[in-house]
Every structure is written in structure tokens, then in C-alpha cells.
Amino acid sequence: MIMWSEKYRIGIDIIDYQHRQLFNLINRLSKGKTENQIEVLKELVEYVKFHFSAEEKIMKKLIYPNYISHKNQHENFKKKILRFLMKYKRGNLSMLEIQSYIEDWISNHILYEDMKIGKFLSGKEIQNFSRSLFLLSFFFP
Ligand SMILES: [Fe+2]
Numbered sequence: 001m002i003m004w005s006e007k008y009r010i011g012i013d014i015i016d017y018q019h020r021q022l023f024n025l026i027n028r029l030s031k032g033k034t035e036n037q038i039e040v041l042k043e044l045v046e047y048v049k050f051h052f053s054a055e056e057k058i059m060k061k062l063i064y065p066n067y068i069s070h071k072n073q074h075e076n077f078k079k080k081i082l083r084f085l086m087k088y089k090r091g092n093l094s095m096l097e098i099q100s101y102i103e104d105w106i107s108n109h110i111l112y113e114d115m116k117i118g119k120f121l122s123g124k125e126i127q128n129f130s131r132s133l134f135l136l137s138f139f140f141p
Pocket of ligand 1: 070074
């Protein structure tokens with residue numbers, strides 16, 4: 001079980017919303033029959049792809065300095081959960097093990113990596129704001 005709390009808010013509404021959706025999917029993973037669990041895991045793979053690409057677009061727009069390393073983490077995680085899906089189908093891994101790995105990864109990734117994007121954006125906004133004030137001061141001394 002992974003519960004949303006304020007500590008996960010990075011301050012970019014669309015991303016915060018998607019993270020909540022991710023948490024909901026993760027919590028559904030170990031419920032129901034095996035066939036359903038496979039379906040939920042597939043749904044999670046698709047949502048993760050969609051969500052990562054949204055984050056990557058935002059990072060590109062912001063000219064975020066850690067873009068490459070952040071994107072690499074996304075790529076590795078996507079590969080990892082696809083491997084989990086195969087192992088689960090073969091019966092080599094339990095859904096609880098998969099769920100607990102995904103919970104840990106997502107939680108750490110949001111708190112340490114995604115959080116930096118939020119901070120970078122708020123720093124940028126302040127810079128732009130003071131830059132406008134600086135420019136205005138020439139016209140209205
Ligand atoms: Fe991310």
C-alpha cells in the first residue's frame with residue numbers, strides 16, 4: 001500500500017495528479033485474480049510510459065540540466081517492470097514482490113528526482129520575476 005501525502009507534492013499540478021493516479025494503480029496490483037493482476041500490471045506499464053513522457057516534455061521545456069540522467073532512470077525502470085511482467089507470467093516472481101519494489105522505486109524517485117524539477121521550476125519563476133522587476137525599474141525609477 002502506498003498512500004499519497006503532502007510530502008510527495010512537487011508543485012507541478014499535472015505531475016502531482018499523475019503521481020496520485022500511479023499510486024492508485026500500484027495499490028490495485030495485488031488485488032484480485034492472477035489474470036486481473038496481469039491486466040493491472042499492463043495498465044501500469046502504459047500509464048508509466050505516458051507519465052514519464054509528460055515529465056520528459058516538461059523537463060525539455062524548462063531546459064532542465066539533469067534531463068539525460070532523469071530520462072535514463074525512467075528508461076531503466078520501464079525495462080525493469082517489463083521484465084517483472086515476464087517473470088510474473090512464468091511464475092518466477094510474486095505480485096507482492098513486484099508491488100513492493102515499485103512502491104519503493106516510485107516513492108524514492110518522486111522524493112529525490114521529481115522534487116528537483118519542482119524546485120528548479122520555482123527557482124526559474126522567481127528569477128524571471130525579479131528580471132522583470134529589474135527591467136521595469138529602468139522605466140519607473
Ligand atoms: Fe521522473
